[in-house]
Amino acid sequence: MPKTYDAVCLFSGGLDSILAARVVMDQGLAVKCLHFTSPFFGHPERMAKWAALYGLDVECVDVGDAFVAMLHRGPANGYGKVLNPCVDCKIFMLARARELMRSYGARCILSGEVVGQRPMSQRRDALNAISRDAGVRGVLVRPLCARHLDISPVEEAGIIDRDRLPAIAGRGRKVQLELARAYGFAEIPTPAGGCKLAESESARRYWPVLRAAPRPTAADFDLANVGRQYWCGAHWLTVGRNRADNERIESLAGEADLVLRTVDFPGPLAVGRRFDAADWPAEVLRGAGALVASFSGKAVAAGGAVRVSVTVGPGRGRDRFELAVAPERTPAVGWAEPGWNAAKVEIRERMRTLRGE
Numbered sequence: 511m512p513k514t515y516d517a518v519c520l521f522s523g524g525l526d527s528i529l530a531a532r533v534v535m536d537q538g539l540a541v542k543c544l545h546f547t548s549p550f551f552g553h554p555e556r557m558a559k560w561a562a563l564y565g566l567d568v569e570c571v572d573v574g575d576a577f578v579a580m581l582h583r584g585p586a587n588g589y590g591k592v593l594n595p596c597v598d599c600k601i602f603m604l605a606r607a608r609e610l611m612r613s614y615g616a617r618c619i620l621s622g623e624v625v626g627q628r629p630m631s632q633r634r635d636a637l638n639a640i641s642r643d644a645g646v647r648g649v650l651v652r653p654l655c656a657r658h659l660d661i662s663p664v665e666e667a668g669i670i671d672r673d674r675l676p677a678i679a680g681r682g683r684k685v686q687l688e689l690a691r692a693y694g695f696a697e698i699p700t701p702a703g704g705c706k707l708a709e710s711e712s713a714r715r716y717w718p719v720l721r722a723a724p725r726p727t728a729a730d731f732d733l734a735n736v737g738r739q740y741w742c743g744a745h746w747l748t749v750g751r752n753r754a755d756n757e758r759i760e761s762l763a764g765e766a767d768l769v770l771r772t773v774d775f776p777g778p779l780a781v782g783r784r785f786d787a788a789d790w791p792a793e794v795l796r797g798a799g800a801l802v803a804s805f806s807g808k809a810v811a812a813g814g815a816v817r818v819s820v821t822v823g824p825g826r827g828r829d830r831f832e833l834a835v836a837p838e839r840t841p842a843v844g845w846a847e848p849g850w851n852a853a854k855v856e857i858r859e860r861m862r863t864l865r866g867e
């Protein structure tokens with residue numbers, strides 16, 4: 511692989527981003543594909559596959575914490591149907607590519623966007639606003655649809671030959687599929703997809719974190735992605751559904767977190783995240799213990815109070831104490847799973863506040 515590149519390409523792994531890189535590589539340019547990852551999107555495990563199947567030079571860039579900070583501030587251009595801030599996301603990724611491009615020696619940025627393909631972020635006016643707000647107007651080329659757009663400085667400078675690019679527009683996939691077949695790809699990926707922010711099942715997990723955490727981090731959303739989620743006011747409990755969940759949850763436990771387990775019976779592992787290491791009220795903690803015990807069939811069958819251990823931080827035996835609680839799925843103090851409908855109402859309200867309405 512070359513040490514310097516002519517272009518960096520925003521690379522989701524979807525067909526459009528693959529083609530954006532390949533049509534420019536066909537002009538003899540060296541392209542570094544940047545695959546941004548976060549708790550919400552990204553497939554770093556596919557790197558080798560992309561190299562083998564599509565002949566691409568891909569690098570993963572973890573943008574989780576910076577992306578979470580953007581989400582927490584509130585995306586200026588709002589959300590799509592769920593919690594997906596697509597316009598701000600594109601601006602964020604292009605701005606990050608602009609920061610990185612010089613380190614690769616690149617003179618331009620490529621993006622697989624296609625004008626008219628998506629209602630929110632790929633309208634012509636949205637594409638213009640995105641490149642303006644990301645500060646990439648002088649360096650950005652959208653190779654798949656460039657011929658439908660005003661000529662870019664990169665094309666004017668002759669770095670990329672506009673006449674050798676395809677001219678794709680709209681929602682159809684016909685031209686992309688023809689191109690993929692012409693390249694002889696053994697596997698044709700679907701359009702990018704797979705962003706958890708666009709799925710209500712994930713968004714209902716994320717919204718309480720954005721609302722309650724004073725300074726949310728990517729690690730918070732890694733935890734929100736796992737197991738069953740419960741909230742009691744600003745107190746957050748994640749309960750494993752199976753052994754893989756339990757192991758993952760334990761690996762994500764931070765130094766200030768509470769780790770709960772049933773002592774005498776097999777049961778799930780749970781982590782209570784304590785923002786700013788704040789103590790939990792005794793009744794909230796007892797409710798959490800009762801909830802965790804309720805997922806142990808043998809503890810429930812035993813009847814009466816059972817022991818639940820609580821340790822502070824990962825590992826066993828450090829700052830450990832025990833609760834004696836009766837298993838209870840809906841404890842009186844009000845632990846409950848967050849729902850999407852309630853989150854949706856709050857998200858819309860927040861957007862109105864951000865817009866000053």
Ligand code: SF4
Binds near residue numbers: 599708
């Ligand atoms: S779907 Fe997700 S990854 Fe794609 S642009 Fe929207 S927020 Fe970004």
